[in-house]
Amino acid sequence: MADQDAVKEKDAPIKAPGLKGVVALDSELSFIDGEKGELIYRGYTIEDLAEHATYEEVVYLLWNGELPNESELNELRSSLRANRELPDEVLDILRNAPSSAHPMAVLRTAVSALSFFDDEAEVMEEDANRRKATRLLAAIPTIIAAFDRLRKGKEPVAPLDEGSMAYNFLYMLNDEKPGEAAEHTFDVCLVLHADHGLNASTFTSRVIGSTLSDMYSAVSGAIGALKGPLHGGANREVMRMLLDIDKKGADPAEYVRERLANKEKVMGFGHRVYRTMDPRAAILRDMVEDLSEEKNQRKWYDYSLEIMNTMIGDKNINPNVDFFSASTYYMLGLDPDLFTPIFALSRTAGWTAHLLEQWSDNRLIRPRAEYVGPKGKTFVPVENR
Ligand SMILES: CC(=O)SCCNC(=O)CCNC(=O)[C@H](O)C(C)(C)COP(=O)(O)OP(=O)(O)OC[C@H]1O[C@@H](n2cnc3c(N)ncnc32)[C@H](O)[C@@H]1OP(=O)(O)O
Numbered sequence: 001m002a003d004q005d006a007v008k009e010k011d012a013p014i015k016a017p018g019l020k021g022v023v024a025l026d027s028e029l030s031f032i033d034g035e036k037g038e039l040i041y042r043g044y045t046i047e048d049l050a051e052h053a054t055y056e057e058v059v060y061l062l063w064n065g066e067l068p069n070e071s072e073l074n075e076l077r078s079s080l081r082a083n084r085e086l087p088d089e090v091l092d093i094l095r096n097a098p099s100s101a102h103p104m105a106v107l108r109t110a111v112s113a114l115s116f117f118d119d120e121a122e123v124m125e126e127d128a129n130r131r132k133a134t135r136l137l138a139a140i141p142t143i144i145a146a147f148d149r150l151r152k153g154k155e156p157v158a159p160l161d162e163g164s165m166a167y168n169f170l171y172m173l174n175d176e177k178p179g180e181a182a183e184h185t186f187d188v189c190l191v192l193h194a195d196h197g198l199n200a201s202t203f204t205s206r207v208i209g210s211t212l213s214d215m216y217s218a219v220s221g222a223i224g225a226l227k228g229p230l231h232g233g234a235n236r237e238v239m240r241m242l243l244d245i246d247k248k249g250a251d252p253a254e255y256v257r258e259r260l261a262n263k264e265k266v267m268g269f270g271h272r273v274y275r276t277m278d279p280r281a282a283i284l285r286d287m288v289e290d291l292s293e294e295k296n297q298r299k300w301y302d303y304s305l306e307i308m309n310t311m312i313g314d315k316n317i318n319p320n321v322d323f324f325s326a327s328t329y330y331m332l333g334l335d336p337d338l339f340t341p342i343f344a345l346s347r348t349a350g351w352t353a354h355l356l357e358q359w360s361d362n363r364l365i366r367p368r369a370e371y372v373g374p375k376g377k378t379f380v381p382v383e384n385r
């Protein structure tokens with residue numbers, strides 16, 4: 001019999017390692033011009049949104065295609081607030097997780113477990129999927145904050161029935177109401193991370209969604225993809241590098257050159273699509289500069305700038321969003337291993353928006369592999385091998 005996976009001429013496959021340059025689907029969510037360094041969510045530039053929009057407005061924009069009017073925004077805010085509490089059983093999972101567990105593994109597991117307690121988990125109707133997106137987005141900050149407290153031997157702080165997602169998250173984490181500046185900085189970070197085309201975790205969520213599996217499965221899978229250091233996990237690695245430079249009193253440029261000489265990657269640099277500065281990195285760089293002045297911690301900005309200049313000067317490789325977000329979060333007092341879960345918190349808006357888009361006109365996503373293994377072998381019974 002002919003090779004089952006052999007293709008007819010009309011379906012001749014295109015080979016693209018890493019799917020580089022492949023356009024897999026149409027999307028109305030975000031546009032990236034990698035040459036110019038531009039990013040747009042549903043028609044609005046990232047600079048415009050970072051300056052003027054709150055994260056909740058961006059969530060509404062991604063889910064609905066337009067910015068909300070005041071009553072639409074209030075409705076979204078109150079449904080997010082109404083869904084902040086976790087089922088006791090999910091809190092118990094967090095209580096039973098070892099304090100050494102990776103917070104992304106805990107988040108992945110808790111998100112998956114949330115589906116057990118959602119009556120609509122398996123309902124594949126648009127309205128139900130929109131409600132699930134709201135419930136998921138509302139619960140994720142509570143999961144992250146509760147686990148962080150539990151692993152430090154503290155009781156979780158119950159979510160507030162007021163305030164923005166940024167405000168409530170910082171409150172639940174620290175058991176202290178955040179100041180306006182911290183809330184605003186964090187909110188801008190959420191806006192910057194909310195969506196980014198068909199990145200690896202969003203692609204993962206759409207692949208899972210395209211089998212008509214449920215939203216919890218798709219978001220759990222996306223969290224798994226984001227965890228990796230080549231994707232969202234890079235922000236934690238960036239902070240490890242900055243802390244290592246600080247501890248050793250190393251010269252940042254020499255430190256980076258040594259890494260490059262050893263053929264190691266410098267985390268927070270390079271991108272599949274951008275050939276120039278990631279526009280989110282430019283916004284975050286300015287935020288790091290302001291924060292480091294304000295907190296009297298100038299060294300993080302100085303180290304970062306020296307690393308950036310070395311990477312651009314020596315390799316022409318630019319920073320991505322993960323580079324300057326690391327020191328921003330650090331100066332907000334957040335633990336480095338929470339940086340990627342916070343990325344997941346924000347990106348849940350994008351993942352779920354992409355799922356709604358996928359299901360509005362679904363087609364199974366299924367690329368091909370070129371078989372490069374042997375053929376023509378004959379089975380040999382185990383006793384003869
Ligand atoms: C939110 C995000 O996901 S943003 C990305 C976060 N990830 C990181 O910061 C991890 C570090 N960066 C990388 O590993 C890569 O740049 C990626 C994974 C982001 C993009 O990968 P690709 O598009 O496959 O680019 P690729 O890895 O082919 O890089 C092209 C060349 O630049 C080099 N390069 C790319 N990024 C880096 C880096 N951070 N440090 C050193 N060299 C790099 C590669 O070694 C390669 O060199 P070569 O052609 O001599 O082999």
Ligand SMILES: O=C([O-])CC(=O)C(=O)O
Nearest residue numbers: 195196198199200272321
């Ligand atoms: O687009 C990508 O490949 C990675 C990225 O920057 C993101 O997901 O924000």
